Amino acid sequence: MNRHGEDLLLASRPLANGLRQTSLTVPGISCGGCIAKIERTLAALPAVGHARVNLSTKRVTVHWRPADGPPPLHEALAALGYEAHLHEDGEERPDATLAALIRALAVAGFAAMNIMGLSVSIWSGAAAETRDLFHWISAAIALPALAYCGRIFFASAWRSLRRGQTNMDVPISIGVLLAFGMSLYDTLHHQPHAYFDASISLLFFLLIGRTLDHMMRERARTAVKGLGRLAAFGAMVVGEDGAAVYTPTGEIVPGMTILLAAGERVPVDATVLAGVSDLDCALMTGESAPVAAAAGAVLRAGTLNLTGPLTIRADAAADESFLAEMVRLMEAAESGRSGYRRIADRASRLYAPVVHSAALLSFLGWMAATGDVHRAITIAVAVLIITCPCALGLAVPMVQVVAAQRLYGRGIMMKDGSALERLSEIDTVLFDKTGTLTLGKPILRAQAIDPDHLAIAAALGARSRHPYSRALAAMHGPGTAPAFEAIGEQPGLGMEGVADGAVWRLGRDEWALGHALPDAEAGTVLARDGRFVAAFRFDDDVRPGAREALAALRAAGLALEVVSGDRAASVGRLAAGLGIPAMQAAMLPGEKTAHIQALAARGHKALMVGDGLNDAPALAAAHVSMTPASAADVGRQAADFVFLRPGLDAIPFAYSVAVAARRLVRQNFALAVVYNLVALPIAIAGFVTPLVAALAMSGSSILVVANALRLRGRARGNEPAPADAAPAAPRLAMIAG
Amino acid sequence: MLWLLIPISLGLGIVGLATFFWSLRAGQYEDLDGAAERILFDDDEGPTQL
Numbered sequence: 141m142n143r144h145g146e147d148l149l150l151a152s153r154p155l156a157n158g159l160r161q162t163s164l165t166v167p168g169i170s171c172g173g174c175i176a177k178i179e180r181t182l183a184a185l186p187a188v189g190h191a192r193v194n195l196s197t198k199r200v201t202v203h204w205r206p207a208d209g210p211p212p213l214h215e216a217l218a219a220l221g222y223e224a225h226l227h228e229d230g231e232e233r234p235d236a237t238l239a240a241l242i243r244a245l246a247v248a249g250f251a252a253m254n255i256m257g258l259s260v261s262i263w264s265g266a267a268a269e270t271r272d273l274f275h276w277i278s279a280a281i282a283l284p285a286l287a288y289c290g291r292i293f294f295a296s297a298w299r300s301l302r303r304g305q306t307n308m309d310v311p312i313s314i315g316v317l318l319a320f321g322m323s324l325y326d327t328l329h330h331q332p333h334a335y336f337d338a339s340i341s342l343l344f345f346l347l348i349g350r351t352l353d354h355m356m357r358e359r360a361r362t363a364v365k366g367l368g369r370l371a372a373f374g375a376m377v378v379g380e381d382g383a384a385v386y387t388p389t390g391e392i393v394p395g396m397t398i399l400l401a402a403g404e405r406v407p408v409d410a411t412v413l414a415g416v417s418d419l420d421c422a423l424m425t426g427e428s429a430p431v432a433a434a435a436g437a438v439l440r441a442g443t444l445n446l447t448g449p450l451t452i453r454a455d456a457a458a459d460e461s462f463l464a465e466m467v468r469l470m471e472a473a474e475s476g477r478s479g480y481r482r483i484a485d486r487a488s489r490l491y492a493p494v495v496h497s498a499a500l501l502s503f504l505g506w507m508a509a510t511g512d513v514h515r516a517i518t519i520a521v522a523v524l525i526i527t528c529p530c531a532l533g534l535a536v537p538m539v540q541v542v543a544a545q546r547l548y549g550r551g552i553m554m555k556d557g558s559a560l561e562r563l564s565e566i567d568t569v570l571f572d573k574t575g576t577l578t579l580g581k582p583i584l585r586a587q588a589i590d591p592d593h594l595a596i597a598a599a600l601g602a603r604s605r606h607p608y609s610r611a612l613a614a615m616h617g618p619g620t621a622p623a624f625e626a627i628g629e630q631p632g633l634g635m636e637g638v639a640d641g642a643v644w645r646l647g648r649d650e651w652a653l654g655h656a657l658p659d660a661e662a663g664t665v666l667a668r669d670g671r672f673v674a675a676f677r678f679d680d681d682v683r684p685g686a687r688e689a690l691a692a693l694r695a696a697g698l699a700l701e702v703v704s705g706d707r708a709a710s711v712g713r714l715a716a717g718l719g720i721p722a723m724q725a726a727m728l729p730g731e732k733t734a735h736i737q738a739l740a741a742r743g744h745k746a747l748m749v750g751d752g753l754n755d756a757p758a759l760a761a762a763h764v765s766m767t768p769a770s771a772a773d774v775g776r777q778a779a780d781f782v783f784l785r786p787g788l789d790a791i792p793f794a795y796s797v798a799v800a801a802r803r804l805v806r807q808n809f810a811l812a813v814v815y816n817l818v819a820l821p822i823a824i825a826g827f828v829t830p831l832v833a834a835l836a837m838s839g840s841s842i843l844v845v846a847n848a849l850r851l852r853g854r855a856r857g858n859e860p861a862p863a864d865a866a867p868a869a870p871r872l873a874m875i876a877g
Numbered sequence: 878m879l880w881l882l883i884p885i886s887l888g889l890g891i892v893g894l895a896t897f898f899w900s901l902r903a904g905q906y907e908d909l910d911g912a913a914e915r916i917l918f919d920d921d922e923g924p925t926q927l
Contacts, residue, residue: 172914195911242901250894254887277883 148210151226151773159189159203163227164213167551167769167784169198174222181220187211198784199227225769225776241351244289248344251285252337256834259337263831268330275327278336282320289343290316292350308488308529311495315524316342322521335521338833342528345841349533353484356540356557370423370442370774371463372407375400378451389458400450402631403605405442409461410452412437417448417631418606424462424728425705426574426754429582430606442466446605448631466729469757470778473733476761482558483805484536491529499523502824515826522828526819531840535808538848543801546852551784552794559780561805562764563798568739568746569693569791570762573704573711575751575771577686577718579786582611582678591619593674597666600635600646603627608664608678609635609646634664642668649675682718685787690718692792699744703732705754732758749791751775766791797851804851808844815840 152162169178175193178200182191187208192201204211217224258274266274290313297309316339323334376384378397389407392398400406402417418430423442430446433439439452441461458464499520506516540557547554554560574580594612599621601609622639629635634647645652645667652667663677690700701722704711708725715723724735732755739746740763748755748762752775759765759778767779768786776782783790819836822828828836900906 172917175911175914176918176920193911194908195914196908239901243898246894246897246901250890254890257886281887 148213148226152204152210154206155203158206160206162202162204162210162213164200164202164217164224165198165227165769165784166193166200166217166222166224167198168222169193169195169200171195177220178217178222181216182211182213185211185213185216200224223770226773238351238354241292241347241354244292245344245347245351247285248289248340248347251281251289252340252344255281255337255340259830259834271332272327272330275323275334275336278334279324279327282336282340285340286316286320286343289340289347293343293346306492306496308491308532311492311499311524311527312342312346312529315339315499315521315528318517318521319525322517333518333830335525335830335833338525338830338837341834341837342525342530345530345837346528346533348841349530349537352537352541353533353557356537356544370405371458372405375404375407392454392458394454394456396454398452398454400445400452402445402447402449405444406439406452408441408454408458409456410439410441410454412439413451413453415448415450415631416633417450418446420444420446422574422753423466424754425726426572426751427706446631447629466757469730469733470760473757473760474778482536483561483809484532487532487809488529491532495524495527498527498820498824505824506826519824519826519828522826522833523820523823525833526823526828526836527816528837529812530837531808531812531815531844534841534844534848535812536805538845539801539804539808539851542848542851543797546797547781547794550790550793552790553782553784555780555782559764560798560801562745562780563747563795564802566698566745566747566763566795568699568701568744570736570746570748570750570758571700571702571720572748572750572755573702573706573714574680575753576683576749576768577702577714577788578680578682580680580751580770582607583681584611584615585677585679587677589674589676591617592621593619593666595619595621596644597646597664597674597676599624600627600637600644600666604629604635608676611678612646612664612676643670644668645670682714683786683788685789686718689788689790689792690720692789693795694719696792696795698747698795703727703735703755703758705729705732729754729757733761736761747791747795750779752778766794800851804848808847811843811847812840815843 148162149160152160155161166178169175172195175195178193179191182188182200182202185204187204188211189203189205191203193199194201200213200217202211202213214224255278258278262271262274293309293316294313296307297313300307300310319335319339319342323336323339327334372389374386374388375392376399377387377392378384378399384399387396392408397413398407398410406419412433412435414435416432416434419433419439421427421431421440421443424440433450438455440463441458442463502523503516503520506519507513510516537557540560543560544554544557571577594615594617596619597612598615598617601612604610604613624637624639624644627635627637630647630651633651634645636646637644645665647664649655649657649665652665652670653672654670657665657675663675665675666673693700699722700720701724702711702715702720703724705727706725711723711725715721724731727735736746736748736758745763748758748765750756750759750765750767751771752759752767753772756772756774756778759767759775764781765779766781766783767775769776769782769784770786771779771782781790781794783794815836819828822832905912
């Protein structure tokens with residue numbers, strides 16, 4: 141099973157009917173034609189039951205039969221021209237709270253509209269009996285609606301009161317219940333004013349805010365699981381009798397001898413006893429260029445053995461190995477992150493005490509002034525209703541939903557609303573090198589190569605896992621290669637093939653030619669019978685738009701820095717080329733995290749941009765983090781933002797949206813406060829009739845929503861030409877899961 | 878007349894509400910963009926149950 145297949149199996153979820161379900165994110169899906177093409181092609185694959193494309197979230201969900209093996213989904217999509225990334229499917233249970241909120245919202249909307257219809261006729265001057273009738277009908281509609289929709293608020297208020305505290309739901313619940321009770325009493329006594337419409341409209345607007353807020357809340361997600369996937373389940377341990385026994389990783393103790401085959405991950409930190417191979421140490425250094433290993437080399441748990449079998453001796457138990465340390469760093473970082481208090485939460489702390497005091501004082505004041513209990517209660521209820529946190533409840537989530545939609549239109553997925561707030565607070569940006577500033581895949585440097593030589597190299601390289609071989613095998617040129625009778629891999633050295641009596645070698649220069657080439661650059665050599673044929677050099681290309689993106693970030697006043705696990709020479713070269721003054725090289729994951737913590741201690745808030753291989757703990761520890769979609773599973777899980785398009789321009793764009801969003805949130809708060817300051821005296825003076833209350837609530841909510849929508853119109857002229865069709869209304873499904 | 882009209886309007890409203898709940902449960906809001914495109918497909922395959 142190739143790497144993709146192994147990942148597919150692990151990232152998939154078993155279904156009740158025996159099939160397995162896998163979700164892939166395919167950023168390139170853009171239209172109806174894509175849906176038809178993808179579904180038809182994937183459904184035609186042998187193991188696939190069926191496939192369904194979700195255009196709104198740009199995901200493909202595939203049901204496949206485990207007996208027929210994981211289907212070649214990545215390859216099939218690549219053949220169509222779509223890049224696919226595995227989507228972590230495990231945690232996506234249907235969101236029960238969201239469903240309950242939407243149902244409550246629907247009922248509240250229905251009730252509010254019908255009661256409002258009746259109220260309008262009353263305000264237009266219905267006579268006494270008709271008015272009473274309409275009041276009774278309104279009460280009949282309001283009672284079940286309040287019971288069903290208000291549960292959420294009542295339950296939350298009750299929980300808070302039981303702890304001896306008040307939260308935002310306490311004044312809401314009191315206001316709604318008192319309003320209903322008082323209106324019922326008034327209806328019984330044929331009074332002209334009833335506040336049924338105000339109380340249900342209050343719930344309606346609040347539920348809108350609550351639903352949007354829930355959509356933008358961070359769902360419990362942990363990237364630690366993604367790291368765990370890099371751990372081998374077990375290994376072949378050689379006992380004293382010489383027989384190899386498969387032992388779970390947890391039971392490996394220092395001193396055990398382990399046989400590590402090609403393609404397996406190192407289970408625990410170990411030293412090589414025998415064998416020669418190449419290892420993918422991306423987990424430690426972020427570099428995909430393999431590192432050669434021979435007897436005496438020290439290996440870290442989690443790195444991938446690429447080419448040859450090794451016999452290794454365990455140096456540490458599993459939970460003292462490198463991977464376990466990474467997991468611990470991640471867990472520490474993730475628990476530290478949850479302490480961030482969002483603006484809305486901080487604002488709501490003030491709300492309840494202020495409103496309660498205002499209502500109580502106006503009640504006492506009117507009692508003292510007139511001695512009329514009914515009038516005093518009416519005014520207290522009016523105060524509670526008019527200071528309703530509709531605007532407050534909508535202020536933040538509305539802006540965040542519009543911002544998320546805007547980001548999504550540019551291929552940036554946001555995990556939750558607090559990420560947007562945190563992004564607006566940064567003053568430093570830290571970049572990983574490989575896979576972030578660069579594309580992370582070796583690309584054949586454009587040079588004059590005989591197409592036949594390229595075809596020979598591609599034929600030889602097709603059998604190897606080595607990144608250079610894979611890059612060569614991906615070149616489909618016009619040249620022709622002879623049919624090879626035998627192709628074999630010499631671990632740590634290269635590929636050897638026999639064709640037409642000639643021995644071809646593709647690999648290290650010393651091995652293929654017998655001597656080293658004068659200019660020692662990273663690359664491979666193609667040799668025939670020991671004679672030089674062609675040399676291939678590889679580059680790791682800088683991401684498109686990197687220079688412009690960095691210039692934009694610098695113009696915004698942010699400090700830039702490169703933190704990489706790669707050697708100082710290559711990091712320095714890249715940093716100088718891109719104009720980034722500060723850089724740190726050869727950093728292990730723990731050192732990256734420590735660097736971020738040091739910055740935080742000096743009061744800097746950093747945005748970490750990485751691909752998650754050797755900076756997963758750093759992504760979790762930074763104030764806010766972004767990762768490209770090509771990043772490792774772990775990176776996509778740990779980061780707050782995932783940008784789907786290959787260009788780096790996503791970063792300055794996201795930052796500008798975050799800053800604009802913060803400005804609009806502040807404006808919305810200001811609007812809500814001003815509204816309350818104006819409405820409060822009117823309520824205390826006793827001028828609030830149901831009509832006034834309804835107008836005030838609707839007016840303030842609409843004002844806040846309209847202000848939030850301004851985020852869309854901002855800088856519309858700067859959108860690049862084929863922008864994905866951004867939908868007209870915020871949708872539930874598009875928030876990154 | 879009013880005795881008839883008000884219950885009818887409420888009843889229609891409730892029918893609308895029930896229909897909304899049904900469509901919510903049936904997952905019709907999962908992929909609004911995709912649904913807009915699928916009506917233009919020519920093939921005769923019925924909806925796949927996912």
